[in-house]
Amino acid sequence: MIWLPVLGLILGVGIGFAVNVTIPVAYSSYLSIAILAALDTVFGGIRASMEKTFDGAVFLSGFFFNTLVAALLAYIGVQLGVDLYLAAVVAFGVRLFQNIAVIRRIAFNRMHTRRTRAPEGGHLPPADSR
Template identity: 70%
Template sequence: MWIPLIGLILGVLMGLLLPVKIPVVYSKYMSVAVLAALDSVFGGLRASMEENFDNAIFLTGFFSNTLLAAFLAYIGDQLGVELYLAAVLVFGVRLFQNLAIIRRHLLKR
């Protein structure tokens, strides 16, 4: 349970403390990558609370979701279609679903 939470906290702290400027051209890619990464982190927290967390599944899911989301945004740019919105919608829904399940687990305790 602690690995995804520690990763999330470290990532937020690094993002707040390091002055990294992302060009506007990459904003679509970063938005879907961040949503995909957050989806994986909250999915890892959920799996940990359900006591079926697997580190290999978490790491492969984290990177494959992030790369797939960025790839969808890239393909959409090449086609002239706002395809990244599909990834934003899917990862946004999954993020809120995982958060709701985590909240239920915490309230049951």
């Protein structure tokens, strides 16, 4: 069950390589920013699922919305001559690392609680050591 997303990722990569889709070089940066947004959303979703606050609708809408908004932001930035995509890169990058950090700590916490057989409840340590 948990391997289904991984299989999906592999499937997506396979489709991408099999289908001969090329994006004009000018729009290549939009795709990269969209990928960053998507990555951020995916890690956000994983974190939410670990924190048991996952909402499918929020997750899916967030994924597509963030992706599109990021590309749109990059487009506006190009039109205005301001490197707005940098803002998206920084924002998504920071969020990405935060999410990964949270996921890591949750995972460690779970391993710890399982090993020591501490009281159940998914208690989180205070988020101060990012």
